[in-house]
Amino acid sequence: MLTQQQLWQGIAVRGICSVVLGTALLASPVVVFAQDQKHVSFVADMAKHVILDPTTYAPAIIAYDSTMRDWNSSQPFFQNGFVEHNAQFTVSGLPNDRAVSYGVGKSMIMHDLFTNLEVSAMNNITDSVFERALIERYPSQRKLVRAVGWVEKSVFASYLSYRLSATHYRQWQQNEQMAQQLGIR
Numbered sequence: 001m002l003t004q005q006q007l008w009q010g011i012a013v014r015g016i017c018s019v020v021l022g023t024a025l026l027a028s029p030v031v032v033f034a035q036d037q038k039h040v041s042f043v044a045d046m047a048k049h050v051i052l053d054p055t056t057y058a059p060a061i062i063a064y065d066s067t068m069r070d071w072n073s074s075q076p077f078f079q080n081g082f083v084e085h086n087a088q089f090t091v092s093g094l095p096n097d098r099a100v101s102y103g104v105g106k107s108m109i110m111h112d113l114f115t116n117l118e119v120s121a122m123n124n125i126t127d128s129v130f131e132r133a134l135i136e137r138y139p140s141q142r143k144l145v146r147a148v149g150w151v152e153k154s155v156f157a158s159y160l161s162y163r164l165s166a167t168h169y170r171q172w173q174q175n176e177q178m179a180q181q182l183g184i185r
Contacts, residue, residue, distance in 0.1 A: 046128040055157035056124050060116035063164035067109045070168040073175035075102060076184045116164060123156050 084090045084099035091098045131149045135142050
């Protein structure tokens with residue numbers, strides 16, 4: 001099991017690498033030789049599309065929100081002797097055991113946020129590469145290719161958001177109802 005410090009170090013390193021890569025892509029010189037112009041404009045165009053696209057961020061943000069709501073609403077139960085059913089958040093790594101501390105759980109959720117962001121970004125990068133290749137091959141179909149790309153990214157983001165968050169939102173609602181019935185807060 002990773003400690004909270006190790007988790008934060010991993011998140012910090014990943015974040016620094018992402019910022020450096022993004023800055024390098026955005027700050028790369030635009031003035032280049034003619035044969036390199038196409039490559040630079042492709043990288044800059046791809047970076048712009050991925051960074052400015054809300055489908056890059058939505059699944060990670062929605063999953064973070066749902067998991068934090070579930071985690072926060074579970075805390076009163078843990079303080080009253082209840083166990084955690086999700087093995088990911090237990091001390092032993094087994095279901096129905098004592099929950100990890102609030103800070104460790106929050107760190108794990110932050111780690112998941114960045115992992116989910118990476119998955120979305122990789123999907124959008126791949127989509128941009130395919131879009132570019134299809135537009136170069138079929139320039140008269142540019143609007144159709146872009147529309148299909150938006151549909152693919154939207155469907156992927158919706159599916160990923162649902163898969164990552166639905167269970168946590170349901171658990172959050174159940175926790176709220178049970179806490180009200182039991183009179184714990």
